[in-house]
Every structure is written in structure tokens, then in C-alpha cells.
Amino acid sequence: MERGVARYFESQNMVVNKQVPFTQKKIDIVLRNQQELWSIEIKIHDWKSALRQASQNKIAFNCSFVAVWYDFAHRAINNRDLFESMGIGLMTINKDFSANIEFSPSDEYTHYLSPVAHGYILDKIKV
Amino acid sequence: MRFDFLIRFGVHKDREVLRTLRSSISGLVIPAHILCYSTDATIAAISYIKKDYYIDPMTFLYSKNIKEYLGEDRKRFKPSIDKMTASYGLIDLFVKKGYTALEVKDFSEQMISDFSQKSLNLQLKKVDERKEGAYKKYTELLSKVGKAHILSELNEPHMPKAIVPPYFFFGNLTDGWADLNIKFANKTQGMTESPIVPIICTNIDCLNDRLLDKYSNFKEVFIWIEGLDERDAEITDLTKYASFVKEASEKGFIIRNLYGTYFSIMLGKYGLAGMTNGIFYGEYKSIKAKVGGVPPVRYYLRKVHQFFILPEAIALITKFSGLLDVANDKVMRLIGRDPQNILLFEKNHSAAQTHFIYSREKEIEEVDSQTPIKLVEELEDVFVEYQPKVGMITNKSLNCLNTWASAFRRAGELGEKVG
Numbered sequence: 249m250e251r252g253v254a255r256y257f258e259s260q261n262m263v264v265n266k267q268v269p270f271t272q273k274k275i276d277i278v279l280r281n282q283q284e285l286w287s288i289e290i291k292i293h294d295w296k297s298a299l300r301q302a303s304q305n306k307i308a309f310n311c312s313f314v315a316v317w318y319d320f321a322h323r324a325i326n327n328r329d330l331f332e333s334m335g336i337g338l339m340t341i342n343k344d345f346s347a348n349i350e351f352s353p354s355d356e357y358t359h360y361l362s363p364v365a366h367g368y369i370l371d372k373i374k375v
Numbered sequence: 376m377r378f379d380f381l382i383r384f385g386v387h388k389d390r391e392v393l394r395t396l397r398s399s400i401s402g403l404v405i406p407a408h409i410l411c412y413s414t415d416a417t418i419a420a421i422s423y424i425k426k427d428y429y430i431d432p433m434t435f436l437y438s439k440n441i442k443e444y445l446g447e448d449r450k451r452f453k454p455s456i457d458k459m460t461a462s463y464g465l466i467d468l469f470v471k472k473g474y475t476a477l478e479v480k481d482f483s484e485q486m487i488s489d490f491s492q493k494s495l496n497l498q499l500k501k502v503d504e505r506k507e508g509a510y511k512k513y514t515e516l517l518s519k520v521g522k523a524h525i526l527s528e529l530n531e532p533h534m535p536k537a538i539v540p541p542y543f544f545f546g547n548l549t550d551g552w553a554d555l556n557i558k559f560a561n562k563t564q565g566m567t568e569s570p571i572v573p574i575i576c577t578n579i580d581c582l583n584d585r586l587l588d589k590y591s592n593f594k595e596v597f598i599w600i601e602g603l604d605e606r607d608a609e610i611t612d613l614t615k616y617a618s619f620v621k622e623a624s625e626k627g628f629i630i631r632n633l634y635g636t637y638f639s640i641m642l643g644k645y646g647l648a649g650m651t652n653g654i655f656y657g658e659y660k661s662i663k664a665k666v667g668g669v670p671p672v673r674y675y676l677r678k679v680h681q682f683f684i685l686p687e688a689i690a691l692i693t694k695f696s697g698l699l700d701v702a703n704d705k706v707m708r709l710i711g712r713d714p715q716n717i718l719l720f721e722k723n724h725s726a727a728q729t730h731f732i733y734s735r736e737k738e739i740e741e742v743d744s745q746t747p748i749k750l751v752e753e754l755e756d757v758f759v760e761y762q763p764k765v766g767m768i769t770n771k772s773l774n775c776l777n778t779w780a781s782a783f784r785r786a787g788e789l790g791e792k793v794g
Contacts, residue, residue, distance in 0.1 A: 271721045272671060272684040303768045304686040307693060307715065334694075334767060360693050362715035 250276055250290050252345030253315060265373040270365075275305055277315075278373050284310035285369060288339065293320035295327070295338075302336045308365035311353050315339040325350055335360070377401075378640065378739050379631060379649025381429070382732075383657050385670075387413065390420040392654070392728045394520070399736040402427035402536060404633070404651050407497060411462050412455035414505050419513035421502060422528055423520055427536040430498045431633075433459060434490075434541040435576055438552070440663045441476040450474070462501070463493045463541075477543075479551035487555075491562040494541050499569065502533040537572040537595065538563060544576045544601055544662045548585055553577070557589055564592070574599055574633060576662070579612045582619035587626055595648075596623075599633040602661040606636060606681075606775040610782050613638065617786030621645040634659045637680035638779045640738050644747045645787060652735065654728045655682070672727045674717055675734045677703065679761055679773055687769045689717050695764060705733040747787050754780040755792055 254264045254277055263280040268287075277288040287305040289298040291314070298314040306312045314336055316324050321340040324331070328351060331338055337353040379401035382393060393400065403421070407430055410417045421428055436444055436456065444456045451474070452460055460466055468481070482490075510517060510525055517525050540563040545552035560573040573590060576599040590596055600616060623630045624646020632639045635650035636658045652658060656670040674688035675681070677700050683691065692698045692714040699714060700706045709730055710716045720727035742750060758776040765773060784791065 270686055271718065273686055297770070300766075300768055300770060303694070304690040307686075307689055330767075362689075362718070364715040364718050365689070368718055 249292065249317065249341065249345070253277060253288070253290060253341055253347060256345045256347060263374060268369065268372050270305065270308065270369065270372075273301070273304065275301075278309075278369065280373070281311075285366065285373075286311040286313060288313045288315050290315045290341070292317045293323070295320070295324035299324075299331065299334065299336060303334050306335060307360050307362040308369045310361065311337060313337040313339050313349075313353070315341050315347060318342050321350070376648065378643040378647070378743065380735055380739055381631070381649060381651040383431075383651050383653040384409065384417070384420065384428075385653050385656075387416045387420060389654060389728065390423055392725045392732070393420075393424045393426075396729060396732050397424060397426050399732050400426065401649060402429070404429050404431050406431050407433045407462075407494075408455040408459040410497070410501060411458040414501065415509035415512050418502050418505055418509035418533075419516055421533060422506075422510070422525070423513075423517060425520065429535050429537060429539055429572065431574070432494050432497070432539055432541050434463075434494070435543050435662055437465070437477045438543040439476060441474065443663070445474055462497050463490060465490070479555055482555055482558075487558050487562055490541055491559055492566060495538060495563055495566050498535050498538050499567065506533065534569065537570040538567055539597070540564075540571060540573055542574045542576055545581065546578060548581060548589070553581075553586075553589060560590075560593060570595065572597060576601060579603055579615055582615055584622060587623055587628065590628075594627070595629040595631075597631050597633045597651075599660065602659065604659045605638045605779070606658070608775075608778070610778050610785070613778060613782030614785045617642055617645055617782055620647045621786060624648075636775075637738055638775075638783070640735075640742050641750055641779065641783055643739070643742050644750065654731055672720055672724060673731075674720065674727070675731050676700075677706075677734045677737060678757060679765070679776065680738070681771060681773070683769060683771065685717055685721060687771075689714050690768045691765060692717075694768060695761065697760075700734070700737070703733060703737045706730060706737070709733065747783070748789055751780045751783050751789060754783075 250266060254266055257264045257279055265278040268275045268278040275287050276290045279286040287309040289301040291298040295314055295316050302312045302314050314324065318340050324338055332354050335353045338350040339347045340350055341347055381402050381404050382400050384403045384405045403426055405417060405428055410430060444452050446453050451457055460469065506529060510529060540560040542556050543552045560571060564571045571593060572595045573593055574597045578601050603612065620630060620642050629648045631649035632647060633651050634657055639647060639650045655673050673682040674685055676683060676688060676698050678698050709726060754776050758773055762773045
């Protein structure tokens with residue numbers, strides 16, 4: 249699924265990095281979207297694990313998303329409050345691997361962006 | 376008596392941190408295979424760090440799971456174990472046995488005597504015998520602690536704080552291994568004036584007064600409860616361990632854990648005299664565990680007494696500011712009071728190590744200054760506050776805090792939690 253999603257974002261003229269190391273963990277997809285860095289943690293259905301991982305990415309990214317396969321996305325959508333309270337956005341991955349943003353991370357979370365962590369990721373990716 | 380915090384010496388590059396933090400630790404436990412394999416470097420480290428040390432003879436690995444310690448050709452031990460085995464004069468025996476595990480019947484009185492003598496020689500003489508060469512090789516390093524220091528040490532014997540006799544795991548008090556361990560301890564005691572500290576390597580079920588009776592000739596012991604992961608253990612097992620410590624202490628034993636977590640530090644209140652950790656590892660050990668390897672960097676959150684990978688730790692502190700260890704000035708200085716800087720530990724290994732040692736030191740200080748009931752209430756409060764929260768960011772559970780509290784209450788007869 250990760251490869252399909254990466255191809256989709258590349259087709260949208262975004263710079264896509266897969267499996268980006270963030271100290272002892274790896275981030276599924278890192279996108280350079282204009283001046284912003286986005287992280288995406290992808291799962292077919294286990295949105296809770298993806299949410300944990302996304303919450304660990306938050307300090308390094310302008311936006312941090314969970315992406316879930318469309319068949320199972322309703323479970324995550326039903327927990328929108330939890331996502332919002334943690335400042336994480338949600339994407340749905342469609343059958344053709346295109347991605348819809350169901351909701352973006354809440355503005356409040358940008359307060360957590362760490363220059364150290366942001367710089368760390370910039371060093372690890374192609375821009 | 377202050378609770379001893381011993382560091383298990385594993386990797387030579389750790390010596391710089393251990394030297395710098397020598398006032399935060401009580402001493403070192405040096406595995407014999409490391410001393411035998413990288414002798415010069417280990418001797419230089421002992422001299423450089425300048426703290427009390429014990430040498431763990433590591434003999435347990437000859438009796439179980441021995442195949443784990445064989446080299447790729449399966450015809451001899453891995454180099455470090457091979458050198459240690461040569462020091463014990465056991466190579467011929469293992470060749471004859473086709474590198475199968477030792478059994479109780481392999482130990483004649485003569486063999487016990489020879490093995491004890493060789494283990495004693497290793498612990499008492501190896502450092503001094505090779506000191507001159509080691510000092511020459513590591514002159515530059517050792518000159519950092521003063522040339523006069525090298526000269527004076529060359530003429531003075533280096534002695535471990537106590538001698539640890541050969542030991543083996545025993546699963547019950549009648550399987551022969553327990554008695555063999557006592558024979559080794561008594562034999563070693565008869566060979567030297569140095570204090571003897573046996574390692575009792577057994578399982579949780581053997582911790583009882585009969586075990587203490589067996590070791591009644593010895594004032595000090597290390598306990599290694601095989602495979603007891605204090606983070607994952609049942610309340611009954613932890614209660615048994617805590618009660619055993621209490622009883623041993625009441626009977627006059629100075630008892631230290633060869634491994635341990637914060638729970639063991641708490642047992643300082645019931646008489647545990649100390650514990651040992653590697654840096655980032657060594658909170659428990661199974662006799663089946665492999666030896667060697669470099670542990671990954673982890674960040675210890677003292678409030679919840681757990682290790683986390685760096686992004687988890689940062690995310691947790693950022694979300695729950697109460698997890699930032701503001702009471703620990705040394706830690707605050709290390710991270711510049713900013714949790715973002717924790718990320719820099721990935722490349723600054725020694726800072727990460729320093730952080731862990733400072734955190735442990737603070738835990739020991741705090742346990743020392745609190746009453747048992749206050750300690751247990753603190754654990755319960757932290758569990759109630761953070762257990763429901765941390766699951767959003769990590770899949771680690773804090774259940775052990777509640778288990779520790781219950782076991783600590785039961786062993787100390789502090790009464791059940793109110794409310």
C-alpha cells in the first residue's frame with residue numbers, strides 16, 4: 249500500500265520519501281509540500297497504532313497524518329475527537345491509492361514543532 | 376548504608392562516561408570473559424575509572440544452553456568465552472565432552488579445587504600480571520588521570536572488592552547444583568583472605584529460608600533471580616522476592632541484586648544493599664540470554680521508571696509536561712531544559728548514557744529520603760495519572776507500577792491501598 253500511496257503523491261508533483269529514519273523508528277512517508285514537511289503513517293486498519301506513531305512524529309513536522317484504507321476508515325473517522333485532541337490529521341486511501349484528506353491536524357499543534365527535530369528530518373530526505 | 380549502584384562493564388568506549396560519572400556509581404561488575412578477551416583495555420579501564428570492582432566469573436554459561444556460546448564452526452567457544460575457558464583450564468574437558476554442557480557429575484573434588492584456584496587467580500592476579508603491558512599500551516588514556524597515578528598503581532596490587540566464586544544456576548535446592556555452588560564458595564573461601572561474595576543464581580521458587588541457611592557461611596551475596604523481569608512479573612513473584620530480601624537482611628546478609636529495576640531500588644527500604652545495571656540494559660537476565668552486543672540508545676523517564684525510544688520520550692514529555700524531570704538538575708542541565716534536545720542523544724551516546732546514570736542516581740536518592748508508604752503512594756498516583764494517557768503515544772504499559780506498589784505493600788505489610 250505504501251508504494252501505491254507514494255506513487256499517488258509523486259503524481260501530484262510532491263517530493264516523496266519512504267521509510268525515513270527518525271532515530272529508532274521509521275516514518276512510512278515524508279512529503280515535502282511547498283515549504284512544509286508532512287509525515288504519513290499508513291495502516292490498512294490499525295489506526296490506533298498509526299495514531300501513536302504519528303503522535304511521535306509531530307514534533308518534527310508541520311503536519312502529521314494517519315492514512316487508513318477506505319474500507320476501514322470509518323473506524324478512525326468515528327474517533328475524530330481523539331485525532332483532533334492529539335493534533336493529528338486523517339487521510340483515506342482509495343482503491344486507486346489516491347488519498348483524501350478527511351480532516352487536517354488542528355492548528356494548535358503547530359506549537360510543538362521542534363527546530364531540532366525538523367532539521368533532523370531535513371537532513372534525512374531528498375528535497 | 377547507601378544503596379550501591381553498580382555498573383556492569385560491557386563496552387570499552389563506556390569508560391569515559393564511567394570515569395566522568397564515577398561519583399554517581401558505586402563500582403563495576405566486570406564479566407570475566409571481557410577481562411580475558413580484551414585484557415589490556417579492561418585493565419586500563421579499571422585503572423582509569425578508579426572505582427571498586429567485582430569480577431563476575433560467568434561460569435553459569437557452562438551448565439546450560441552452551442551451544443549459544445559456540446563459534447560458527449560449532450567446534451569451539453566464541454573467542455571471548457574460549458579465552459575465559461582457557462584461563463579456567465577447562466578447554467581439554469570441553470574438547471573431550473564435545474562441547475556439551477557440564478553436569479554435576481563432572482565435578483570431582485579435585486576439579487572443584489583446581490577450578491576454584493584458577494578462578495581465584497583470574498580475579499586476584501590477572502590485572503596485576505598484565506598491568507605493565509596494559510599501562511604501556513594505554514599510556515595516553517591513563518595519563519589523563521595523572522602520570523603519578525600510573526606509577527603509583529604499577530607498584531600497588533589491584534584487588535577486586537571481593538572474590539566471586541564459580542557458580543551455576545540451580546532450579547531447586549536438591550538438584551545438586553546448589554550444593555556444588557556452596558562447595559565452590561567454601562573452597563574459594565579456604566584459599567584466600569579476601570572477602571567472598573557468592574552469586575546465588577536461581578529461580579523465584581527457591582527463595583526461602585532454607586536457601587539462606589545454605590549460604591549462612593557468607594555475609595554478603597549477590598542474587599540473580601533467573602529471568603525475573605520485574606516489569607512483567609506477577610505480584611506474587613515480586614512479593615516473594617521482596618520478602619526474601621527482607622528476611623535475608625533481617626538475618627544479617629548484605630544482599631545485592633545482580634540486575635534490577637526501580638523496584639529493586641525500592642527494596643533498599645527492606646534491606647537490599649544494591650543492584651547492577653548495564654547502561655540502557657541489564658534490568659534482568661535469563662541464563663539463556665546471549666552475551667555481547669551494543670545496546671541501543673533509550674531515554675529513561677524517571678517519573679514512570681521506564682525506558683522509551685527517543686521520539687516516544689519526546690512526544691510523551693511534550694504532551695504531558697509532568698514527565699519532564701524538573702526535580703533532577705543534572706538531567707535538566709544535560710537537555711538544556713528542553714525536551715527537543717533529547718533527539719541529540721542519538722548522536723551523543725555519552726550524553727544518553729549520562730542521562731540514564733543521573734536518573735538512576737536520583738531514584739536512589741529519592742528512595743533513600745522517603746518513607747516506604749510515601750514511595751508506594753507516589754507509584755500508585757503516577758500509575759493512576761499516566762496509565763490512561765501514555766497509551767495514546769506508546770504501546771508500552773505502566774502496569775508494572777501498580778504491580779510493584781502491590782508487591783511492595785504486601786512484603787512490607789503496609790496494608791492495602793485505600794480508595
